[in-house]
Amino acid sequence: MKSLLDRLPPLSSTGPFFALLAACIFFAFQSDRFLSGQNFSLILQQVMVVGVIAIGQTLIILTAGIDLSCGMAMALGSIVITKFAVAHGMNPYLAMLCGILVCTLIGFANGALVTLIKLPSFIVTLGTMNIIFATTQLYSGAQTVTDLPAAMLFLGNTFQIGQTNITYGTVLMVSLYLLTWLFLRDTAPGRHIYAVGNNPEAARLTGIATNRVLIGVYTLAGLFYGIAALLSVARMGVGDPQAGQTDNLDSITAVVLGGTSLFGGRGVVISTLIGVLIVGVFRNGLTLMGVPSVFQILVTGILVILAVATDQLTHKKG
Template sequence: MSTATIASQQDTPSLKARILGTPSVGPLLVLVGFCVIFALTNPRFLATQNISIILQQTVIIGTLAIGQTLVILTAGIDLAVGAICVLGTIVAGKLVNLGYDPVLSMGIAVLLCTGAGLAAGSLIAGLRLPPFIVTLGILGILTAALRLISEGGAFPVRDPFLAWTGNTMKVGGFVLTYGILIMLALYGFVWYLLNQTKWGRHVYAIGNNPEAARLVGIPVRRHLLSVYLLAGFIYGVAAWLALGRIPNADPNAMQTANLDSITAVVIGGTSLFGGRGGLIGTLIGALIVGVLRNGLTLAGIDPLWQDLVTGILVIIAVALDQMSRRRS
């Protein structure tokens, strides 16, 4: 065997190394680990009914995490995901209850959510303001505005179209909602954009180094604007899924949506420093959050302790990402 052949074989990573080097493998092992722990501690965990509940409970956070992934890939962060989603539920519910066409009402709600994303993107890309400050400001504005619009209280939304995403179907022994299918379709669509289009490659390039991306001719500002615009649209779709899950418009809903969506993204292997990660990991991360909360609920753990554990997971994931970057 020639020296060149030996060197070539040494340079080629083994199948095991390639598998372990895949970013989504780590989150998948964490998900499997949590499932094993909860299955051993509570026999009800692996029941088909409970697994169906976990999938249904993951829909809203899983969908919001798609938009959050896009933002974090550009080295930004969105603290207004929950508020924008609630905006969609409040607006759609109010319009329908006033007698407007439900399709039109939901369309206006999604348009307003997209507009919120456009506003954030314009301030971040146009004025170069920090994403943290911009989205924190939008969170404060929407929190106050939603309470004024809803007059401070929740109200029921009983329109069949708005609740359609909560309708169920049986697949084997599992009960799935149409909302789950819509969420998976969004994952597939955005995955294609990120991995198979020039737009997706530019998103990664901007997250890695925006100045270098600008120097090679990538319109950084326009791409940042498109990222926040698409994220806002996805939050609007999540509002429709939320009304299917709970046909109730509440200005105080989704208090932990920001933390949960960021947790799903970071645990899924996407770097908070931008330029690295993907949607497959985010989907696994959303399932980890759903499994964790469900397993702790079955164990009788108080929701406040669940939030504490979720926060710890975020810190651990960010610390691991930082150490990985330093080694690189």
């Protein structure tokens, strides 16, 4: 007979939700402005770019990999989108498609290097991160791109529910999480991602084309970075070559706080959204309390260490 403790869901799946709930309760007592629809909408707006990047990061971490180039890929995508439209007079919709394509190709290149040359994902994406950063600075001349067409700002526009303004970009982010969750749960390719992350050799012996799965994962992650570039442009109203410099670490933080194992093969993408919200809630709540930003970074670091320690202990127990 299993004990009650054994019957409980694993801490990695329930912990993020209770951590988010506890944070909301704490900040609700610290500021009367926290529990308002407008404030929650603001939190979602603040995290939507990193939130979409974190979807791609989750897919890669599920395969026991990691991507340090995601923020730079997003920044290059945003510069391609805005420069093509403003400097070269391209149709804005075609420019947006080109930016997404560039990010997708970056993801494909990362996946090809990881699988075909058998290089560690950390080293590959560390190298491509620097290459992409330099490319972004050279192509943009380190100058912000302004005077964007209205079509590029649509996802930053809002609609109203009650007294709360909600951006279309927030709706897109949540929709992408739901679609990815269904993909991972209900399709054979989604289950193959878990299998490759859990034991690549066993997955290969069962007939799964592991290299194809990995290349597909990195390419799909690049697609999400391209969508994040659209959200970044829409939210800031400019193409900023300095954007995304901390988004790689922020996305990894969100994935880890969401309970996805760094060892691969275990995690739920919806929990990554909870991880994104945990970071957003802490930063928003501490700001409302008047706490300096340096302490926000300190708290985030502590949360990451606790989440990784929990993952390590769970992995050893398994």
